[in-house]
Amino acid sequence: RHTRSCLVSWARDVYKRQDGYFVSSKTKKIWNIELDMLKLLDDICKKYSLKYFVAYGTLLGAVRHKGFVPWDDDIDVFMLRDDYNKLARIAPAEIQSPYFFQNVYTDDMVWAISKIRDSRTCAVEFPDMAETFNQGIFIDIFPIDSSGDGTPAMQNIVAIKHDIWKCIYGRDVIAKNINNPDIWKEFLIDKDMALEIANLSYKDAMRCFEDFCLEHFMDSDVLSSWSSEVMNVKTRYKREWFDDVIYMPFCGFDVPVPIKYDEVLTEAYGDWRTPIKGKGCLHSDIVIDPDISYVQWLKEHKKDSGD
DSSP states (O other): OHHHHHHHHHHHHHGGGTTTOOOOHHHHHHHHHHHHHHHHHHHHHHHTTOOOEEOHHHHHHHHHTSSOOTTOOOOEEEEEHHHHHHHHHHHHHHOOTTEEEESTTTSSOOOSSEEEEETTSEEESOTTSOTTSOOSEEEEEEEEEEOOOSOHHHHHHHHHHHHHHHHHHTHHHHHHTTTOHHHHTTOSSOHHHHHHHHTSOHHHHHHHHHHHHHHTGGGOSEEEEHHHHHTTOOOOEEGGGGSSEEEEEETTEEEEEETTHHHHHHHHHSSTTSOOTTTTOOOTTSEEETTSOHHHHHHHHHHHHTO
């Protein structure tokens, strides 16, 4: 494919200028697979007039390296909540085998994000999961939501988001402590509503959460990724930073970056202009193999472990 031929020349030329940092052939294969999925996402977003932005290390790579950060191994994407929810409805029909659009609605995992997977490959993070759970190499799609801006109104909205999330992700804890009055002191929403959400299916409860996020998306000019929010990472963006996109070259094709990419990167990384070798490879604890499927790897792993 076009992206692959461009990546070969890009890697050959750029890494001579990156202090001789060695990029293995395996890493290049992983990049190629991720680029194909990014191009697939790009095609869908253009077809349906959805806006996305490369994010985190991918944004850093686009701005600083015109491609992957040499020591990174993934692709991350931001979408504002309204476009993200639209994508979640559209993508399952648009993305066909061997690719797979994965989130709480399409697979057996409670995530606040979505992924596109290549089912022919392996990125096993959960070796004890059934083979029906897709663990191919992936790109991550993060929704961006309104966040706390210092006002009491937004403080309450963010607190309610956390309450709904606890009802989804912590439903087992709620069930075990249903008669413990102390647990209900942690909620802003009332007990009956919390129990109602906790007793919904994961899919229906997540729809409640995402609908609430969408309903209040315009209530603040401060934005954040919910994944960062629940991990207590206080990265906050101004809405105006995402008012428009500009395009930058990334391994052979142009990718959308936020109009205020400097501010986004500074908020996320501080002095992002100075490369720190080796910092940023986030998936060292995942078994990644571009040459076999996760199904094959899991079968061999279970056979070796005697399961």
